[in-house]
Amino acid sequence: MYRRLKTGRKVPVLKLAEGDLFGVHGLIDPHDPKFEVCSNTPIYALVLPSYVFQSLVIEKLGAPTVFNICSLHVFLKQSPLCTQWSQQAIARFAQITQISNFVPGEKIIHEGEDARALYIVYEGSARVLHGVKQIGRVKTGEYLGEIGLLQNSAATADVEVREDTRCLVVDKVDFMRFMAHNYNVALQVEHVCSKRLGKPIFPLAGHSFDTR
Numbered sequence: 001m002y003r004r005l006k007t008g009r010k011v012p013v014l015k016l017a018e019g020d021l022f023g024v025h026g027l028i029d030p031h032d033p034k035f036e037v038c039s040n041t042p043i044y045a046l047v048l049p050s051y052v053f054q055s056l057v058i059e060k061l062g063a064p065t066v067f068n069i070c071s072l073h074v075f076l077k078q079s080p081l082c083t084q085w086s087q088q089a090i091a092r093f094a095q096i097t098q099i100s101n102f103v104p105g106e107k108i109i110h111e112g113e114d115a116r117a118l119y120i121v122y123e124g125s126a127r128v129l130h131g132v133k134q135i136g137r138v139k140t141g142e143y144l145g146e147i148g149l150l151q152n153s154a155a156t157a158d159v160e161v162r163e164d165t166r167c168l169v170v171d172k173v174d175f176m177r178f179m180a181h182n183y184n185v186a187l188q189v190e191h192v193c194s195k196r197l198g199k200p201i202f203p204l205a206g207h208s209f210d211t212r
Contacts, residue, residue: 109159115148124165
């Protein structure tokens with residue numbers, strides 16, 4: 001599924017599979033973007049008129065709940081951060097996210113500032129800067145800020161938006177509470193962060209355990 005930007009450029013938003021809903025995103029997305037769906041293979045779809053879906057589903061569950069199910073849940077299970085999570089964990093995580101918009105040149109994270117939130121790029125892209133030197137890129141589906149949250153440390157680089165970008169944002173308190181209540185997710189996040197960092201994010205010293 002694609003969304004067309006103000007510039008006219010078409011960008012991918014979601015990769016849909018069997019069981020996923022499409023055609024209703026214009027009704028439930030709070031920013032009311034224009035979507036296009038292109039099929040990579042022949043498909044068979046169950047079709048429901050939009051006014052019927054509005055009456056039977058959206059009016060009963062509410063647009064935010066339907067948006068979480070149809071958009072955020074599908075997106076998060078494809079993100080590298082969440083691929084090993086249970087469906088229940090992803091559904092709960094979707095409920096605590098907020099969407100923030102960023103314009104080209106705006107900074108998502110400022111070098112030297114304490115980590116305040118976890119960010120997952122929902123649409124768009126950003127570049128990672130150390131001073132004026134670009135040292136990396138962040139694309140749709142990728143995440144940032146997690147190491148600073150876990151280590152309670154300041155950001156080591158700026159992250160600057162390259163184009164109109166939307167991010168899923170989970171503030172520090174909600175993220176740490178979510179981790180505390182989802183032990184398996186916490187272990188998986190620790191593993192992912194350690195792999196990204198190139199060393200254990202929570203290193204154990206030789207005296208960490210009393211072996212007597």
